[in-house]
Amino acid sequence: MEIREEIRIVMIGAGSVATHLSMALKDAGHIILQVYSRTNSSAMQLAELMKCDSTINLNTVRKDADLYILALSDEAVVDFTGKFSFPQSMAIHLSGGLEKELFKGKIQNYGVIYPVQTFSKSRDIDFKFIPLCIEANNPETEEFLLSLAGQLSTSIHILNSAQRQMIHLAAVYCCNFVNHFYDIASRILKENDLAFELLYPLIVETAEKVQGNLPGDVQTGPAKRNDQAIINKHLKLLSSNLRYQSLYSELSKSIRKEMEADNN
């Protein structure tokens, strides 16, 4: 099933991922027929951008699309597939954590395109560099999704559900947990009337340093050096926030243990 012409798509969802993906699909020459969302305002907003219809009513979701893209939270994907009667075409979800088999028995051709990226409506993002992880329930659908994904990005990977889940798990550390540490740092600075901007160059360099280096090889800091004097000073500075203090202590221990494991 090669992609010779424009694909007719119903976009289920109107959040950040739906918005960015819709724009990338439109740029690739495809047609967003309709946007469905449970929230009227966001459905209308994306529909306006796509110059198409929108609906918040499951019964009026169009049945004549080639492809249904579920750009929803995991919970909402499960909810939608339980309620919607798919026509016999193709459906995919975009989740790192959900198996493709939730479509089984509901539609003939199905799969997953998982973009390994964090999306915000307010930030432009170039789809071309986003790793897209593909899974499908039959060779024809796989070929179709590979071809479609190849029009959007230069980084395409065929992965099964178990592998995809592992990437999603790793991504939680690299993105969500990392952002929480940025958050803690910004709050520590704010409490001391210092600007978070002071850390911008450090944050970017730390991220760029591991592009081409294994993070374990470029670890630095008091825990790496086993500098107990600094560690104890920092723990004391954190005595007014036991949660931050406990995280500092656990992370420092974990860094030491990782190093000891490497040396054994």
Place this chain on the structure above:
Amino acid sequence: MEIREEIRIVMIGAGSVATHLSMALKDAGHIILQVYSRTNSSAMQLAELMKCDSTINLNTVRKDADLYILALSDEAVVDFTGKFSFPQSMAIHLSGGLEKELFKGKIQNYGVIYPVQTFSKSRDIDFKFIPLCIEANNPETEEFLLSLAGQLSTSIHILNSAQRQMIHLAAVYCCNFVNHFYDIASRILKENDLAFELLYPLIVETAEKVQGNLPGDVQTGPAKRNDQAIINKHLKLLSSNLRYQSLYSELSKSIRKEMEADNN
């Protein structure tokens, strides 16, 4: 004490920070007279780059410099200031964690230039964008250090020791702890025969997203959404590594608590 001509500097230390700073000082027109290091090979390596002398013997450190820069680990700074007889000129250290007062009684003019950045010998870095935090023991030294730092960077900040320590503490979260999460992610992927490169775009976007946004405002992920199904699935996937599992659990709880605190 304005800087009208070239400053004659002895660089104490020959590691990453010493190397990058020596190059920036040379580019600004100053002279590295001599490099001291406890390790002969690194002393000679930096001395060769600077076309100057090197020594590993405290007794042959030159006494005719305008400025002694201690680019050493905290422990080594304390050790060096305890052993070396400074001439009556000026000395600074570059540490986020050490007070300036460790120079008290040992030299007339002293202070700190703390660069808020992570350095590796193998990575080029543009000093111009590195925030430099300045502290000095008298107004003349402060003026001198401000002027010198202003030749190296466009981001200069006068901070006392307590403020500098807070930035250093925040930097441990933003750099060292963040890198440890990159490390955990890379190991999870490696164990599953997946390439860490899959996470490069996510890591960079996560870092860039907080340049101009407060991290707390752009937090995403299962803990933010309170998606217990995914959290439990991830904890199960981590059952072969209790340390990673415990960190996952603690971070998820901390993200929830930060949100609850914000909402109250």
